[in-house]
Amino acid sequence: MDLHELTVHQMSNLIKNRKLGVRELTKATIDRIKKVDKEIGSYITIVEEKAIKRAEIIQEKIDKKIAKFPLSGIPMALKDNICTEGIKTTCASKMLDNFVPPYNATVYNKLFLEDTVLMGKLNMDEFAMGSSTENSFYKPCKNPWNLEKVAGGSSGGSAASVSAGLAAFSLGTDTGGSVRQPASLCGVVGMKPTYGLVSRYGLVALAPSLDQIGSITKDVTDCALVLNAIQGHDERDSTSLNIGYTDYTRALINDIKGMVVGIPKEYISGRVNPEVKKAVLDAAKVLTELGAECEEFSLPITEYAILAYYIISSAEASSNLARYDGIKYGHRAKEYKDLSDLYRKSRSEGFGREVKRRIMLGTYALSSGYYDRYYKKALKVRTLVKDNFTKAFDKYDVIIGPTSPTTANKIGEQKDLLKMYSGDVYTAAANIAGLPGLSIPCGTDKDNLPIGLQLIGKPLAESTLLRVAYTFEQNTDFHKNRARI
C-alpha cells in the first residue's frame, strides 16, 4: 500500500517502530499535494517550509523518546476558517484574502501539542456557506473519486484532501452538515461532535449556536484518535462543556448485540436517490445480522428542521458578518466618500454572491415586522426538533439514515437554489438539536461515487456512534475503498 493510503493509526505504528521517518512522510505528502492537488483544489495555502521544519523537530522528539503518540508526526490540515497564527486564514473569501491571524484556534493548539504536522489550510465554501465548495472565492474543490464532480461542502477541501491522501486527517466545521456531507460524497469518515464538546475559540463563526468543529478521517479508529485530541473544555469558549475527558478509543468495540437502531421513514422516502436508499437499507441489514434490532419510525419534524435551520443560520450569520466593515481587518474599498460608503463598498466588494444572499435573508428574518414571523418561529420549531429527537432516543440507541439524499453532483450542475439548500435535509437537524452525527462509507453508486451512512446519537453519545460505526466497519469493506488518483 502506498504511504498516502495509510490511515493515521497505520502511519503512527510505522513512525513509532522507526519504520517511517517523519521528514520522509512530510516530504512525501508535500510531493503528492504538488502532484495531484492542481487537479483537485483542496488546499488554499500549503506551508511547505514550516511543515518540513516542524517534521524535523518532531523526529528529534521521537528519537529522544519524548514525542506524543499516537498523533506524533502525522500530516494533517485545517479548514481555512480555523485560525492559525502567522498563516493566512481566508474563509475562502475575498474579504479575508490577506488576513493573517495573530493567534491560534484552540483546536490547532491542541493538535500542535499532540505533535502533529500542519500541511496547510483547506478550501471551503466562502464563510462555510454552501454544500459543494463551488462558492470558494479561489477555486471549486473537485471530488477525488471523479474530477467532474463536486467534493461536497462546505468542508469540501477537508474531505477531498483526506480522500486523496493529501493529509492523513483534517478538521472541518459543521453548521448544517458541512463535515458529514462532504465526507459522505468523498467516501471518508466525518464526525460532528455534540455541541460544546470541542472548543470553537479561533473558529471564524458562521452561526455560533450551530457551529461545531469536527474531524475527517479514513476510518473510525482514526476518528476516535482525533476526537481524543480535540475534545475538552476551554475557558475561552463559554459554550464549551466542562465534563472531563473521555477516551473514545475505548468505544472501538466490535459488538452491537442488543442495540436498538431507528430509521426515520422520512429519511428514506421522498427526495432520496434510490441507490442511496438501497445502500442505507443494506447497511441496516448488516447491523441486524450483527445482533442489533433495526426498525423504521416516523420523525415528522424532518422537513421542517431544515427550514428552521436556514432561518436561524442566516439570521446568526447576518449578525456575525456585520463585523466585516473594512476597518480593523479584511478588505477595504479603495475609494469611498464617507464612513457609510466605506462600509457598503468594502462589504459589497468583499463578499461573494451566496454570502450576500444569506446576509439579506438573515437581515430580513431579523428585521422589524418579520422577527416574530420568521426568526422567533424558527426558534420555536427548534424546540420541537429537540423534543422529537429526545422522544426518539427514549427508544433508540442510535438513529441511522443517509447523510446526503444524493451522491456527488456534477460541478456547475446544481443551479436550483432550493434543491441546493435541501441537500442538508438529513444533517441540519443534528445541529438544530446539538446532537452528535457521524458519516461513514456504506457503498458506491453505479458511477462508483461514494454513499455515506449517517448515525445520529443523543447528546454526548459519541461513544455509541463510534461503537456502531466500528462494528459496521470491521464487518464490511467499504472503508478500504480509496479514490484512485
Place this chain on the structure above:
Amino acid sequence: MKVTKDTIEHVANLARLNFTDKEKEELILDMEKIISYVDKLDELETSYVEATQHVIQLKNVFREDKVEDYFKREKILKNAPEKKDGCFKVPKIVE
C-alpha cells in the same frame, strides 16, 4: 410572500450592502423562492411552544477579574487596511 424592490432596498440598507439593479431583480426572485419555502413552517402550531435560543442551558460564566497579557498593539494592527500612529485610520466622522 411578495418581495418588492423597496423591501430589498430597505434590507440592503440595514445590512450595509450595495446591489446593482440587475442584482436586485435576482434577489427579489431568490428571496421570494426562499421565503415561500420557509413559509411551510406555518403548518406547525407553535403558539404554546417555548423558543430555544440555544441547545445548552447557558448560564453566565464568571472568571477572576485579573490583569493578563493580551495581544501587543502592533500584532493587532498588522491586519488593519489603514493605520496611523498606532491606531486604526478611518474617514472623518464628525465635521
